[in-house]
Amino acid sequence: MEAGGLVPAPARPIIVRPRRQSSASWPLIDRIGYWLCWATGIALCLIALAIVVFMFVKGIAYLRPALFVKSPAPSLQQSQSGGFLDPIVGTLIITAIGTVIAAPAGVALAVWISEYGRPVSLARAVESAIDVIAGVPSVVLAIFGLLVFSESFLGFLSQNAVNGSVYGRSFFAAGIVMAILALPLIVGSTREALAQVPDRVREASYALGKSRASTIRWVLLPSIRPQIASGIALGMGRIVGDTAIITILLGVTLTTEGVGSVPLIGTLRGTGSTLTSYVYNNSPAGEGNAPQKAYAAAFVLLMVVLALNALVTRLTGGRERGGRLSALRRALASRRPEWTR
Amino acid sequence: MPRRSGRSEDQRTERMLGALAIAVLVLIGAMIVTVFVNAWPSFSSNGLSWFGPGGNVDTQLRAMQESTPLPGHDISYFRAWPLIWGTLLTTVFAVVLALVVSILAAVFLTEFAPAPVRRTLEPVIRLLAGVPSVVYGLIGILALAPLINQHLISNARKQSVAYVVQLNGADLTTATVILAVMITPIMVALIAGALESVPLPWREGSVALGVNRWRTIVRVSLRTARPAIVAATVLATARALGEAIMLAMVSGGRGFAANPLDGLTFLFEPVRPLAATIVQQSEGLTIAPLAHTIYAMAAVLLVSAALLSFAGWAAKQPLKQYGIRA
Numbered sequence: 001m002e003a004g005g006l007v008p009a010p011a012r013p014i015i016v017r018p019r020r021q022s023s024a025s026w027p028l029i030d031r032i033g034y035w036l037c038w039a040t041g042i043a044l045c046l047i048a049l050a051i052v053v054f055m056f057v058k059g060i061a062y063l064r065p066a067l068f069v070k071s072p073a074p075s076l077q078q079s080q081s082g083g084f085l086d087p088i089v090g091t092l093i094i095t096a097i098g099t100v101i102a103a104p105a106g107v108a109l110a111v112w113i114s115e116y117g118r119p120v121s122l123a124r125a126v127e128s129a130i131d132v133i134a135g136v137p138s139v140v141l142a143i144f145g146l147l148v149f150s151e152s153f154l155g156f157l158s159q160n161a162v163n164g165s166v167y168g169r170s171f172f173a174a175g176i177v178m179a180i181l182a183l184p185l186i187v188g189s190t191r192e193a194l195a196q197v198p199d200r201v202r203e204a205s206y207a208l209g210k211s212r213a214s215t216i217r218w219v220l221l222p223s224i225r226p227q228i229a230s231g232i233a234l235g236m237g238r239i240v241g242d243t244a245i246i247t248i249l250l251g252v253t254l255t256t257e258g259v260g261s262v263p264l265i266g267t268l269r270g271t272g273s274t275l276t277s278y279v280y281n282n283s284p285a286g287e288g289n290a291p292q293k294a295y296a297a298a299f300v301l302l303m304v305v306l307a308l309n310a311l312v313t314r315l316t317g318g319r320e321r322g323g324r325l326s327a328l329r330r331a332l333a334s335r336r337p338e339w340t341r
Numbered sequence: 342m343p344r345r346s347g348r349s350e351d352q353r354t355e356r357m358l359g360a361l362a363i364a365v366l367v368l369i370g371a372m373i374v375t376v377f378v379n380a381w382p383s384f385s386s387n388g389l390s391w392f393g394p395g396g397n398v399d400t401q402l403r404a405m406q407e408s409t410p411l412p413g414h415d416i417s418y419f420r421a422w423p424l425i426w427g428t429l430l431t432t433v434f435a436v437v438l439a440l441v442v443s444i445l446a447a448v449f450l451t452e453f454a455p456a457p458v459r460r461t462l463e464p465v466i467r468l469l470a471g472v473p474s475v476v477y478g479l480i481g482i483l484a485l486a487p488l489i490n491q492h493l494i495s496n497a498r499k500q501s502v503a504y505v506v507q508l509n510g511a512d513l514t515t516a517t518v519i520l521a522v523m524i525t526p527i528m529v530a531l532i533a534g535a536l537e538s539v540p541l542p543w544r545e546g547s548v549a550l551g552v553n554r555w556r557t558i559v560r561v562s563l564r565t566a567r568p569a570i571v572a573a574t575v576l577a578t579a580r581a582l583g584e585a586i587m588l589a590m591v592s593g594g595r596g597f598a599a600n601p602l603d604g605l606t607f608l609f610e611p612v613r614p615l616a617a618t619i620v621q622q623s624e625g626l627t628i629a630p631l632a633h634t635i636y637a638m639a640a641v642l643l644v645s646a647a648l649l650s651f652a653g654w655a656a657k658q659p660l661k662q663y664g665i666r667a
Contacts, residue, residue: 023555030555037453040445041462044529047522048465051472054484105361112358126362129369135576135650136372137583139619140639144372146626147379180368213354241473243586244616248623276475276586283479285590291483298476309471313464 059299062292072254072278081290084297086255087278090171091240091304093267094250094274097175098182098239103232105179106186111216113187114194134184142248145177149249158269159259169251170259171268177245182235189231193224230315237308240301243276250277254288275301376643379636386417391637395420398596402622405631417630421638423598427612430513430599431588432581435520440574442521443528448558450529451536470526478590481519486510486591494609502606506597512609513599516592520584524577531576535569536562568659575653579646585616592617615642 023034070083109126117123133141149158150168158170197220205215221228251257251271258266273281275297280286282294384391401411401419410416450462490510499508539562547557563570593611596618601607613621615638625631 023553026553026555030553033555033559034453037445037449040442041449041454041458044442044446044469044525045462045465048469051480052468054480055476105365108358108361109365112355112362116355116358118355122359122362122366126366129366131650131654132369132373132647135579135583135646137585137616137642137646139583139585139616140376140642140646141372143619143623143626143635143639144375146623147375183365211348212351214350216354237471241471241475243473243475244620247586247620248626276473279475279479280586280590283475283590284482285478285594294479295483298479301473302476305471305473306468309467313467 055295055299055302058295059302062296063299064296067293067296072273074254081288081293084275084278084293084300087273087275087297088300090250090256090272090274091276091301093171093272094175094178094246095236095239097171097268098178099232099236101176101179102182102186102235103228106183106231106235107190107221107228109183110187110190110194111221114191115212115216115220130184130187133180137244138181138242139244139248141177141180142245145173145245145249149173149176156269167251169249169271171250171270171272174245174249175268177249178239178242181242181245182238185235185238186228186231189227189234190224193227194220197223226315230312233308233311233315237305237312240304240308241276243280246274246277247280250274254278254281275304373643376636376640379633380640381633383417383419383630383633383637384640386415387419391419391421392425393420394422394598398423398618402596402618402625402631402634405634406622406625406628408628408630417633419634419637421615421641423596424613424615424618424638425641426598427592427596428582428614428616430612431516431520431592431614432578434513434517435524435581436574436578438517438521439525439528439577440570443525443532443573444563444570446525446529447532447536448563450533452554452558452562466526466529469522470530472523474523474584474587475590477519477523478587481515481587481591482511485518486512486515489515489609498606498609502603502610506595506610508606508609508611509593510609511591511593511611513592513612514608516588516612519587519591520581523584523587524580527580528573528577531573532566532570535566535573539565568656571656572653575649575656579649579653582614582642582645582649583616584614585620588614589617589620594621 023031026034064083067083068088069085071086072084073080073082109130113123113126146168148154148168149170149172150166152166154168155166157172157176159167161167201219201223202215205219206212210218250273253271254273256267256270256272258270260266260269279294279298279301282288282290282297284291288294396411398419398421404411404418405416408416411418446462446466450459450466454462487510489512490508493514494508494510502508543561543565544557547561548554552560592613594613594617595611596613597611599607599610599612603610619635619638619642622631622635626635
């Protein structure tokens with residue numbers, strides 16, 4: 001461009017683009033691979049479609065408004081066995097307990113790991129511990145929880161059996177173990193979000209004389225609120241969907257059975273059921289064997305999970321780096337926050 | 342926001358958060374120790390043959406539940422092989438099936454799918470990952486199992502093994518298929534992420550050399566992402582190992598060691614993995630010998646999960662040299 005204005009600007013160069021390569025020219029084996037990819041993608045869509053349609057058809061066919069307001073009743077006739085009011089309330093209670101414990105704990109842990117993290121060896125150990133939680137089967141967590149909550153000094157969280165031993169099964173017990181289950185998801189989301197906040201934001205805050213703690217509280221956490229919320233929603237999805245912890249730690253009475261006379265605490269110390277354990281009980285594998293009720297409850301459960309799923313998408317949608325699967329990916333890999341760097 | 346003395350506030354915050362971190366560490370340590378301490382009586386009285394074959398697991402578990410020792414054996418006599426075998430079969434079959442499907446699906450998602458298809462497929466994968474396991478179990482037991490029972494298992498086949506086991510559709514095949522559907526989305530998400538982060542110039546270089554897109558994917562993208570594929574497989578294996586409720590519902594519920602010598606019938610024999618057994622026997626946690634046995638199964642699961650988690654971490658190390666963080 002040194003010659004400057006004297007030379008007329010050349011016409012736009014004519015670029016002969018080769019036609020987009022079609023797979024027709026590929027060797028046969030490559031073409032087979034290509035078509036297999038297409039087939040798998042479509043097959044996955046079809047499987048998902050089949051699942052959703054099946055659950056919709058069965059769910060709507062057996063769903064009655066009365067099911068939402070009636071308590072389960074022990075009966076062999078499906079018309080007599082009541083609805084799933086108690087399981088819905090149970091799901092709400094368990095999710096509430098789990099979230100109330102896991103959300104602050106998860107955020108605090110993530111803040112500690114990424115903003116303080118000293119000594120380094122302790123931080124590594126905590127990261128591994130969270131990894132272990134993410135990998136441990138929930139049924140193992142459940143039987144560990146049963147052991148812990150059967151200790152006599154934790155008797156106030158459940159009820160005492162006739163022979164003086166502690167029952168160990170209650171809403172408190174199940175909710176607390178659920179919090180452990182949801183912890184890695186919340187830690188993972190928060191950590192990734194914190195890692196994405198540029199250092200200059202922190203430096204600007206320090207330059208204004210804010211301490212580290214107040215930078216975290218008033219600058220960092222507010223800026224990553226959507227990601228924290230999406231982590232919490234993912235955790236709630238995990239809690240709502242888990243069955244093993246419920247069947248082992250909530251004592252499978254279908255209705256909510258309180259303990260003692262204190263209204264709220266009594267319920268929480270007592271046993272009950274959730275939608276997942278209700279579905280399990282009413283499936284042919286459980287004791288109730290009322291498939292119609294199981295379908296209806298599973299449909300409600302699926303709707304709850306889909307709603308939480310949609311919430312995650314809304315919270316993270318658009319702004320998210322790394323495509324729309326990254327929330328899911330993050331949920332799976334609690335330890336490595338940045339997908340790419 | 343009134344500013345208090347910043348430094349002491351900082352130290353207080355750090356100490357509080359650090360204490361929480363230590364609490365989590367202690368909790369996990371306590372869990373591992375507790376499970377092993379409770380598992381020890383079962384391991385020590387059976388020795389290494391705990392893992393071996395010998396007799397019917399269900400009879401052994403019932404003997405413990407009823408506190409009546411089997412003739413000629415100790416009360417805590419237990420041979421877990423049928424359960425371990427069931428775990429291995431369901432896990433390996435499902436993971437192999439899911440691996441093939443998810444590599445193809447991930448390649449499709451990142452390379453071939455037109456934008457609208459991609460926009461549909463991503464929510465679909467998230468949906469499949471979000472469905473609770475009990476719903477999968479319900480679909481398996483009420484839809485897939487009867488289908489397999491009616492169309493794939495002939496009466497002759499049922500009679501051929503009728504003297505040892507009944508075939509009713511709740512079997513290895515149903516368990517494998519549903520388990521594969523459950524773990525595929527996890528693997529697709531992880532593998533697709535790794536494929537996306539293969540540096541574009543590498544692929545462009547390959548295409549510029551005249552290699553077609555498919556070969557570029559196989560030779561460059563998939564090869565670079567191989568550690569991530571291994572890591573995804575490991576993670577999915579951990580999920581499959583720990584899946585309890587769905588397998589308790591669809592795998593047939595009998596502690597039967599499906600026998601490959603039965604030919605194709607093998608695929609239709611019931612199995613029951615370790616995690617599912619824990620759920621089904623959880624009522625017996627108050628009876629000492631049975632509880633020890635259950636904790637022993639949990640210990641086996643815990644060790645496998647920890648080993649897998651370490652393997653996944655180790656498998657990912659090579660990716661770091663490319664600057665890919667998976």
